[in-house]
Amino acid sequence: SGISTLIAKGVYDAAFLFMIASFPVCFQVLHEEWARYSAFYKYQPIDLVRKYFGEKIGLYFAWLGVYTQLLIPASIVGIIVFGYGVATVDTNIPSQEMCDESLNFTMCPLCDGACDFWHLSTACGTARASHLFDNPATVFFAIFMSLWAVLFLEHWKRRQISLSFSWDLTGIEDDEVYSLFTSAAIEKLTWKDRLPGYCINVSSILFMFGLTFSAVLGVIIYRITVSALMAMSPDPETKSNVRVTVTATAVIINLVVILILDEIYGAVALWLTELEIPKTETNFEERLILKAFLLKFVNAYAPIFYVAFFKGRFAGRPGNYVYVFNDYRMEECAPGGCLIELCIQLSIIMLGKQLIQNNIFEIGIPKLKKLVRAIKDKGSTEAEIEDERPPKQWNLDYALAPFEGLTPEYMEMIIQFGFVSLFVASFPLAPLFALLNNVIEIRLDAKKFVTELRRPVAVRAKDIGIWYNILSGMGKFSVIINAFVISFTSDFIPRLVYQYMFSQTGTMHGFIDHTLSYFNVSNLKAGTAPLNSDHGDITVCRYKDYREPPWSSDAYTFSKQYWCVLAARLAFVILFQNLVMFLSLVVAWVIPDIPKTIVEQLKREKKLLVDVFLREEKEKFQLIQSLFSKDASKHPGSHVIPQSQGAPLPGRYSTLGG
Amino acid sequence: SGISTLIAKGVYDAAFLFMIASFPVCFQVLHEEWARYSAFYKYQPIDLVRKYFGEKIGLYFAWLGVYTQLLIPASIVGIIVFGYGVATVDTNIPSQEMCDESLNFTMCPLCDGACDFWHLSTACGTARASHLFDNPATVFFAIFMSLWAVLFLEHWKRRQISLSFSWDLTGIEDDEVYSLFTSAAIEKLTWKDRLPGYCINVSSILFMFGLTFSAVLGVIIYRITVSALMAMSPDPETKSNVRVTVTATAVIINLVVILILDEIYGAVALWLTELEIPKTETNFEERLILKAFLLKFVNAYAPIFYVAFFKGRFAGRPGNYVYVFNDYRMEECAPGGCLIELCIQLSIIMLGKQLIQNNIFEIGIPKLKKLVRAIKDKGSTEAEIEDERPPKQWNLDYALAPFEGLTPEYMEMIIQFGFVSLFVASFPLAPLFALLNNVIEIRLDAKKFVTELRRPVAVRAKDIGIWYNILSGMGKFSVIINAFVISFTSDFIPRLVYQYMFSQTGTMHGFIDHTLSYFNVSNLKAGTAPLNSDHGDITVCRYKDYREPPWSSDAYTFSKQYWCVLAARLAFVILFQNLVMFLSLVVAWVIPDIPKTIVEQLKREKKLLVDVFLREEKEKFQLIQSLFSKDASKHPGSHVIPQSQGAPLPGRYSTLGG
Numbered sequence A, B: 001s002g003i004s005t006l007i008a009k010g011v012y013d014a015a016f017l018f019m020i021a022s023f024p025v026c027f028q029v030l031h032e033e034w035a036r037y038s039a040f041y042k043y044q045p046i047d048l049v050r051k052y053f054g055e056k057i058g059l060y061f062a063w064l065g066v067y068t069q070l071l072i073p074a075s076i077v078g079i080i081v082f083g084y085g086v087a088t089v090d091t092n093i094p095s096q097e098m099c100d101e102s103l104n105f106t107m108c109p110l111c112d113g114a115c116d117f118w119h120l121s122t123a124c125g126t127a128r129a130s131h132l133f134d135n136p137a138t139v140f141f142a143i144f145m146s147l148w149a150v151l152f153l154e155h156w157k158r159r160q161i162s163l164s165f166s167w168d169l170t171g172i173e174d175d176e177v178y179s180l181f182t183s184a185a186i187e188k189l190t191w192k193d194r195l196p197g198y199c200i201n202v203s204s205i206l207f208m209f210g211l212t213f214s215a216v217l218g219v220i221i222y223r224i225t226v227s228a229l230m231a232m233s234p235d236p237e238t239k240s241n242v243r244v245t246v247t248a249t250a251v252i253i254n255l256v257v258i259l260i261l262d263e264i265y266g267a268v269a270l271w272l273t274e275l276e277i278p279k280t281e282t283n284f285e286e287r288l289i290l291k292a293f294l295l296k297f298v299n300a301y302a303p304i305f306y307v308a309f310f311k312g313r314f315a316g317r318p319g320n321y322v323y324v325f326n327d328y329r330m331e332e333c334a335p336g337g338c339l340i341e342l343c344i345q346l347s348i349i350m351l352g353k354q355l356i357q358n359n360i361f362e363i364g365i366p367k368l369k370k371l372v373r374a375i376k377d378k379g380s381t382e383a384e385i386e387d388e389r390p391p392k393q394w395n396l397d398y399a400l401a402p403f404e405g406l407t408p409e410y411m412e413m414i415i416q417f418g419f420v421s422l423f424v425a426s427f428p429l430a431p432l433f434a435l436l437n438n439v440i441e442i443r444l445d446a447k448k449f450v451t452e453l454r455r456p457v458a459v460r461a462k463d464i465g466i467w468y469n470i471l472s473g474m475g476k477f478s479v480i481i482n483a484f485v486i487s488f489t490s491d492f493i494p495r496l497v498y499q500y501m502f503s504q505t506g507t508m509h510g511f512i513d514h515t516l517s518y519f520n521v522s523n524l525k526a527g528t529a530p531l532n533s534d535h536g537d538i539t540v541c542r543y544k545d546y547r548e549p550p551w552s553s554d555a556y557t558f559s560k561q562y563w564c565v566l567a568a569r570l571a572f573v574i575l576f577q578n579l580v581m582f583l584s585l586v587v588a589w590v591i592p593d594i595p596k597t598i599v600e601q602l603k604r605e606k607k608l609l610v611d612v613f614l615r616e617e618k619e620k621f622q623l624i625q626s627l628f629s630k631d632a633s634k635h636p637g638s639h640v641i642p643q644s645q646g647a648p649l650p651g652r653y654s655t656l657g658g
Helices: A003-020 A023-034 A046-053 A055-088 A093-099 A120-133 A136-166 A170-178 A191-232 A236-240 A242-276 A281-310 A338-386 A393-398 A407-421 A430-452 A466-489 A492-502 A511-515 A560-590 A596-634 A651-657 B003-020 B023-034 B046-053 B055-088 B093-099 B120-133 B136-166 B170-178 B191-232 B236-240 B242-276 B281-310 B338-386 B393-398 B407-421 B430-452 B466-489 B492-502 B511-515 B560-590 B596-634 B651-656
Strands: A516-520 A540-544 B516-520 B540-544
Touching: A023 A046, A023 A430, A046 A055, A055 A120, A055 A136, A055 A407, A055 A430, A093 A120, A093 A511, A120 A338, A136 A407, A136 A466, A136 A492, A136 A560, A136 A596, A191 A236, A191 A242, A191 A281, A236 A242, A242 A281, A242 A338, A281 A338, A281 A407, A281 A466, A338 A407, A338 A430, A338 A466, A407 A430, A407 A466, A466 A492, A466 A560, A492 A511, A492 A560, A511 A516, A560 B560, B023 B046, B023 B430, B046 B055, B055 B120, B055 B136, B055 B407, B055 B430, B093 B120, B093 B511, B120 B338, B136 B407, B136 B466, B136 B492, B136 B560, B136 B596, B191 B236, B191 B242, B191 B281, B236 B242, B242 B281, B242 B338, B281 B338, B281 B407, B281 B466, B338 B407, B338 B430, B338 B466, B407 B430, B407 B466, B466 B492, B466 B560, B492 B511, B492 B560, B511 B516
Parallel strands: none
Antiparallel strands: A516 A540, B516 B540
16 A cells, blocks of 8 residues: 555565566475465474465464474473372372272252252262372472463564564565555544544453353353252263263363353454554554454353362352342362363363363364355356367455455464463363474464465565464463462362461371351251251361351351461462562573574675775775875875775665665 | 674674764763753754664663653652552551550550550551552552553654664664674583583572672671660660661661662673673673672562561560570561551662662762872873873873773663552552652763773673563562552451451441450460560450461461451452563553564655665666567567566565565
């Protein structure tokens, strides 16, 4: 649209003339060396990709490559951490105590009327599973992954500078920022003209957030009602499978809702951005990405946030439960802790999203579209065959799907980066699954770009733009989220507090007893006691909370332990957040932004330039001298050599060297 | 030292030739318009300063100007916050309760043997003074000042870009980073050669830290012993003035120690940096600044940190006090709270440091040196007078002190910035004092540069270098420090918790009673009870802490209230830190780095360039066309206009336009 971009494009097209000759070779190599699953272990031929598809797509694949490569160490550490959990599950005292039938903790019923008292040892399975993800190694892993995120960003910064140096992208910086002279009409829009657009924007985004939250709420209500109904069922088998059935179906519903809303939100973001009438192309893209990211992020993570930080915290206590719709008790976490539920939720959504998106949206739908197009175009192609000419390239190209921008590709990866960084404390295998997905994803994308899409117009870009900011923002956000997951969702802090403050022996023995409060069954509200109990004469049942026992003067209020554990949890958050932020700063400071090889190359180039310049100056000086000596022989006495006159010229040099 | 710097200097000197003609005028204007106290309300003639002293000094004064200017709103808000404290001191319920003699709280003795029980109402004065600095407005002010620090940095970034644009400094960037080719000998030093230097460095810095901490410890011991000795004195007047005398003398000792160590640390930092043999000049300066900053920062703030976060926290409780040297009880905070002590410490060190440094180090010593030099040089000057010639400029210049770099000037301001940002929650008048100091400081520095120092060699610089990083680091650090001061040093959180959790009426009535624990006098250790008491038969005394009463089953352990308040304090830290960090990000994001006027100017310039370029292209095209038409008339049939040939040329354009 602007004059200078037109010129720049002209330049680009002209430059392209030189490259176009090598395209068929290029295509061949890309097809054979890059767009194949069997090449998964190889480095990508990024320079070729850039040559064939342009800088923007080249940068995407380079970025994806760096990300995938760095997932390897993260996966290995994740596997080791998970292995530590597996190895220590049998020696772990809390899970041993939970499985120990001789300890005989009688727990308060899980629902009103239909549910009976139960023994804690029946929850042995979840307790053991919980230990796999909820152990001290997880804390180490959360710190590790926070630093990993910083390392990844720093590494990418270096790679980007290397690429922009070898692809000679440094010059286009200013073009992008200032040169898009837009039509005067858009330029002249005042804030009053833009106000309605902004209002629609804000209200639409809030409405979409509302939609997401209602979807989450709907699933919660589904879980509450269905589990209540199933608990009342006379069939004992239905009863025993309540938790598994409900959790599994609910997560699947969540997943389907996320996938559907994801598609809707993409369209909504586009519509909203068009309403804003951004001034420039770059501006448009940035706003679109930000909006789409915001909507999709909330969509993908809302159910996970609910499980991590809210589930089970509003359930009340025996004798004073919280009810929704007057009849249904708010849901609680599994007896093994909330972390195992978070882990299930996270893994299913992450895996499901990746598998479904890869298979259906990225392979299935394009294939389907291609098929439809092929059938449609059959007539015209047949007409051409009658002409007995080979089909032209542009016709072959037309049979391919159009290129729809890199935004969906980046978005998918960024949301995945969220799974890897935000809640990694609850699921140390996330990097491994991400790695496996990405190894396929690279080749899948490559295949798609090479064979299934029309070759996109090559677009220049000096960096990955706003995606970097989003990544960096997520990295920062992940620190506080992980701090809260470790301190509030996992049982790490209560265990530490028990061991060092309340344990008589300094060991973990007695921890389970310590976390269970007492409840006097006679304090149950009328009609909520078990209708028919197999447990005979029970006067006191236990529940997981830190509250005063019934025989205390202020029964059922939060006990001293509660406040003590809460203080420890909060102190841990402060410690963790500030430690990780400090370490991140150190890591970012230690790793120089510009790789050493490039610094040296720049130095060499500069030295060369200076040498050339000096030689020229010397020659000029000699020339002047010889002229003067000739002159001087004619006019003796005026023999002043203007040595300083050469100097003002290098002023130009410093801008050329930049 | 490198070739290119030599060239660059050559250029600079050549460029200087044009300017030198205007120097006397320049000097005159600076002397009359800038280096006078009466010009304090005026903007500085920064462009003239830069012309006369070079970019580096120009940037310093520009920075100092921006900082001082932004201190004005901070001072105004600080005065309003302080005014709020003054206005509400009479209606404040906690200080009313403390002054209310009818409530009759009998407090446990403040020292062993010599001290008697005492009534809380005698501490009424400090309670009222405390409210001036410890009220809800302080919390608002701390948030405000954290954002102010971000705003200041952003504002400076914009100003710097404006200056570097109008002074044309953009080009020198790369020169600074890559061009200092150092001698091969230094280049070849391996880490093994550098190891001893680093070892000496680290150990020396640790030793200096040790020195600072021992000085702080020495003052603490002074305070403990002197107050114990004075309390034992038979003179009642000495006894009643214990706290005031001890606090005042201790702070003065602190101040003197800080001023002496400051000078020593400056020299040590220089010596240590020389040991490291840094590769470049810039590198040398950066390392020197970092080391000097680290040492001086710890020196200036160690006593303040002690008062803010450690004083009174290790004193123990009645019946179980902590003793040093077996005889002296650890010191406690004043009954009004620790914040008032922090405030006294802060204000005296800040004011004392500024006054003494301004008067003695910046005015007194230079004058003294000048005097000494004048006396010394008397002989030679007299000899010259005999020659009956006017004294030469270089002789006049020699009579002036040499320029010792900007580091001390910046350092003084950065340490002051620390007082304004780090502990501002405890002393809202700090910005006002800083403002008053700086208004004088600018003119004092100006006077010094214009009249008292030899004119320094003009040095180019594109920014204020590492000082920006130090400022930004301090801004980040101040967030967490202010969070801790508000939640742990002030009584803000305990008051909130009391009002919303423990108060029966929802008001602050009864707060003082709630913060005082009970102690059974019979539990005092033998020999620590008051030797002669005026209070008759006392069985229970009170002390400020949240502990179980003597009649509880676990007497004197921390009570539920203690843990509850602790949790609230920690939650506040998390909330405050993350809120301020988030707001800072928003502020930094909202304010564009490059001022709009400059963006537009760049656009205009670019457009101009493009226009010129297009005209040239057009002319070239017409020329070619006319040539071809001439040619064509000779060779008809080859009439192909090579339109695309003009295009590859603009490739140069994009780098020139940068």
